[in-house]
Structures are given as structure tokens and as C-alpha cells.
Amino acid sequence: MTRPAEDFLSVLNTRSQEIFRTLVERYLDTGVPVGSRDLSRLLQVELSPASVRNVMADLEDLGLIAAPHTSAGRAPTQQGLRFFVDSMLEVGAVDEDERGRIARQMEHTAGRGQVEDMLTEASSLLSGLSHGAGVVIATKADMVLRHIEFVRLDNSRAMAIMVGEDGQVENRILELPPGYAASSLQQAGNYLSNYIVGRTLAEAKKLLNERRDEQRAELDELTQKLVDAGIATLSTPASGNAPTVIVRGRANLINDTMASDELARMRQLFDELESKDGLLDLLGDAERGQGVRIFIGSENKLFSLSGSSVILSPYKDANDRIVGVLGVIGPTRLNYARIVPVVDYTANVISAMIARKRAAR
Template sequence: MIKPPEDFLSVLNARSQEIFRKIVERYLETGSPIGSRDLSRMLEVGLSPASVRNVMADLEDLGLIAAPHTSAGRAPTQEGLRFFVDAMLEVGAVDERERDQIARSIQDRQRGQVEDVLTEASQLLSGLSQGAGVVIATKSDMVLRHLEFVRLDATQAMAILVGADGQVENRLMPLPAGLTASALQQASNYLAHHVVGRTISEARRSLAEQRAQQRAELDELTQKLVDDGIATLSQPSSIASQPTVIVRGRANLINDAMASDDLARMRQLFDELESKDGLLELLGDAEEAQGVRIFIGSENKLFSLSGSSVILSPYKDANDKVVGVLGVIGPTRLNYARIVPVVDYTANVITAMLARKRGGG
């Protein structure tokens, strides 16, 4: 089992750490292993290839590096990358030009539907990382902008719910026998007055608290329709059971996979994303996490087969509830130091945008 980072730091002296860092940096830059002769030329402190080989042998014994296939050079293992990310990675700030690009792109889309903004975020992350941008979003409790009843026949109506983000839901509901058109309109107006600007759960609570006042204002049939309307609002959303998945930049991963003969595994990853297997568990992990999460290789079962690395950050709604994650899928040689802050900043911009939408800004 891989040792904790502090254990490795306790057994690696400064020279071993420098050699290990150079091996990892070379791998992240080129995807290629490196041999002792090339390493000895790169070190600030002069060491012979034989001395470097001795250190590399120790690193290999610890499970931090290995020889891929029949190569004479060494590259970091999954455990080695994990150690590097946890204990040695130096994360910088987001480049000012990239900050402006992210903020401007999100702002340009914020008056549209939330899914349009999330799609733009996925596209942005793909372009900035040269990997695939991914967004996994729950169907959050919509803030209602409009509600009305439309009669379908003598016994049934459709409740049309329109969210502040443009999301639309249609729900069927029964009509009391003998209900007039004016009573249907009165019930529709009454509910709309009390629910617009609230989430569905907030609207249910508000209406439940005002039942005594309702009975004084409404006749018996209209009251029954309002009660049925509240019951309809209480039903689980028909589209809330599965998360939304948005992936942009698949070609970047496929091209990289073609170079490494992993095309079939990468295609299976996309199939699993489309089938949404494991996504709810991933969202659950995000709710418990603070900030950016990095999964390398087989550390997350959803991405284990493809051997990818995934950098994810949760974003929240106006109530500070995690409603999704966004990030980058790429090869294990991702530029972690650059991409981690980009993913984190993008998640913060999305969170701020959702707060503005909730507040009507």
C-alpha cells in the first residue's frame, strides 16, 4: 500500500526529492520516461549517471517510479504521481488573461439557461487544458418564475412550471368535478402569487402555513384545486433523478489515446459518462470535499479503466449547497499546477453566477 506523503518525505533526502521531481516534471511535460544520463545533465548539483541510477533504484523500490514496458528510462507510477500532487505540487495563481476569459465567457451566458452556462464552462475548460471539460450537475430545486394551469379536459389539467433559469416542467393533475374556467384561473393566480420567486420546496412551506387564510379567500372547489396543486408541487421532479452530464473536447482525449493505444478504454469512459453510472456517487463525494479533488488513474472507479486523471471542483447554489462538479479529464501527465487553479476559479465563477440568478441579478 502506498505510504502517506509525510512518510515519503521522511525517507527522501533533498537529492532524492530533486531527482524524483525532475522525473515527474519530465513526464508531465513530454509523457516520456527519462534515463539516468539525461537526468544527470538536468540536475543543478552535479551527479554522475551511476549515482543517479542508485537514487532511481531507491525510488523504484519505494514504488514511486517504474520502467514503462521495456524502456530503459523511468517514469512516475500512479502512486508516485499521487505523492507528487499531495506533497510536492506548487500551485500558482490563474493567469490574468485566463481569469478574464473565464469571467467574460460566463458573464456573456448568464442571462440564458443554466445549462448554457455550464456548457460554456465545459468548453472553456477543454480549451484551456487541452483535455476534456466535464460538468456533472444535479437538477436543483428550481426557483419558479411562472406557474399556470391549462385545462386539458373536464377531469385533467397541466401545471406548467417555469424556472428562473428557463427550465420548464409540465405536470399533470386532476381537476375537481364541476370546476369552472374562472375558478381554474383564480387557483392559478393564487398559487402563482405565492410561489413565484421561491423554490418549489419554499413554495410548499409557504402555502402550507397559509391554509387558514386560503379557506377564507377561496371557495370549496378552488380550494381543492389549490390543495391538488400543492400536492403536485410536492411530487419529485420528473427530471431530477439523474444528473446532467456535459462533456466537451472529447477529441483531445481520443487523439491522445490513439497515440498510446488506449482508444477502446477511452471510448468506454465516454459510454460510462453517457450512461451516468457512478455519477451520483461522484457528486456525493463532492458534497463532502472542500475545494478541488484530483483523481489519478484507478483512484476513482468511474475513470479507472481509462487510466485518466480527473481534476474536479464542486460549485454551489445560492443556498451554499453543492449542486454539481466541473473540471478536466486528461491523461495522467496533466499540467496539474496550472489546471488545478483554473478549475477552482471556474467553479467559483459559476457559484457566483448562480447566486446572482437566485437574487434576480
């Protein structure tokens, strides 16, 4: 079990923290385990390799660093990386060039495509900026409706046909009240059209509830029942509403130098992403935590086998509701200080563009 950062801060003095920080930063920069001789040259204070070795031995006893393979150098463990990220990571702002690149590419896509096109571009963009895999996990967006009508199937059932502004069509079957006439069916459809067209079902339902008294005065009892039944049925999530997952840059995580077991674990990760196993849990984690979340190695069950690190940030719709997460999958040796603000900034850009597209309708 990972120990909280406070435990380590209470037992590490300033010199030990500085040696640990320098070792981790060097390892993240080079990917090579760091030896005491190299570390003593990198430190801002003068310490002999022997003194550094003594501190490194203490850090190893605490489980913060370890010797991979038979190397003389040391690398941070998963617990060490978590301690570094939680207590020592200094995250700056996205530099001006990267902000410009993100804004230009997203503006270009937003001007010619749907929200899913923007999300695909964001995934590709994050892959290019991080040299890892860019990932977007999105809930099924609420459809903004262009048309709705009811078609009678038999004496007890009707089909509601909804057409979205993007051309998407969704059908639902609902039960009819006894003694329902065709004219009442058309009246209910016409009445709902006044509220639904140009809105999502959630927005229409909220508006209808606000105008409940006015609605009762306009509709007869049977039509009122169908309107209520229709909204209740249409507002229930349809089957198959699994999250959408977009991954770009897989090749960045798979290379010829990998051992066969590493390749197998990475391919299994991509298979699990495609099958959408665990994605709802990941969306829930993002919603509960708000802001950027960093999962290292086995901290999230979806990525535990691959031994990857994942940096994710939620993005929101026009109603400030979290509708997905985007981020970067990479080795645990990610440049966290650079990638965390890039992911956060990209999520904010996506949120702003979704709100802008919604306002323009």
C-alpha cells in the same frame, strides 16, 4: 491500495524527495520517462548519475516510479502521482491573461444565454485552456416558475401545470380530497400563484411553511388539503432527473498514435459519460470533499478503464448549494499545477454568475 502520503514522507529523506519531485515535474512537462543522467543535470544539488540511480532504485522499490515498456528512464506510477499531488504540488494563482480570458468569455455568454449556455461555454473554455476534454456535470436546476394552475382530470385527480420563466413546462398528477369542488381547485391555484411565481418550488415551500398559521386562516379545509398535497407532489423530484453532462474537446484525448486498446477505453469512457452511469456518485464525491478534487487513473470507477486523470471543482447556486461540478479530463500527465487553479477559478466564476442571474430576476 494506495498508501497515504505520510508513509512515504516518513521514509524519504530530503534528497530522495527532491529527486522524486524533479523526476515527476520533468515527466509531466515532457511526457518522456526520465533517466538518471538527465535527472542529475536537472537537480539543484550536484549528484552523479550513479548516486541518482541508487535513489531511483529505492523509489522504484516503494512503487513510486516504474520503467514503462523497455525504456531506461522512469516515470511516476499512479501511486507516485497521488503522492506528488498530495504532498509536493505547488499550486499558484491563475495568471492575469487567463483570468481575463475566462471572465470575458463567460461574461459574453452570460449576457445572452441561459445557465446551460454558460456551462457549455465553460466546458469549451476548459478544453481549450487544458488541451484536454472539458466536462460539466449538472444536476437538474430548480425551475423558477412563471405560472401554475390545476386542471381537473376526474373526480379524484387533477393535473398541476407549471411553466418556468425559461418556457419549460412540467406537469404532475395529484390526488384530490373527496368532495372537492371546481371553485376550490381554482382557489388553491390562485393562492399558490401568490407564493410560487418568481420562485423555485423549494423557495415557495419554505415560505409557505413559514406562513402556515396565516395560510390556515385564509383557506377552507379542503383547499388547505390541496395546497399541502400539491406542494408535496410538486416538490418530489420527477422521473428522468438524471444529471446533465456536457463534454467538449473529445478529440484532444483521441489521436492516431493511440493503440487500439487505448482508443477502445477512451471511447468507452465517453459512452459511459453519455449514459450518465456513475455521475451521481461523482457529484456526491464533489459535495463531500468540497473544493477541487483530483482523481488519478483508477481512483474513480467512472474513469478507471480509460486511465485518465480528472480535475473537478463544484459550483454552487444562489443559495450556496452545490448543483454541479466542472473540470478537465486528460491523461495522467496533466499540468496539475496550472490546471487546478484554472478549474477552481472557473467554478467560482460560474457560481457568481448563477447567483447574479438569480438576483436579477
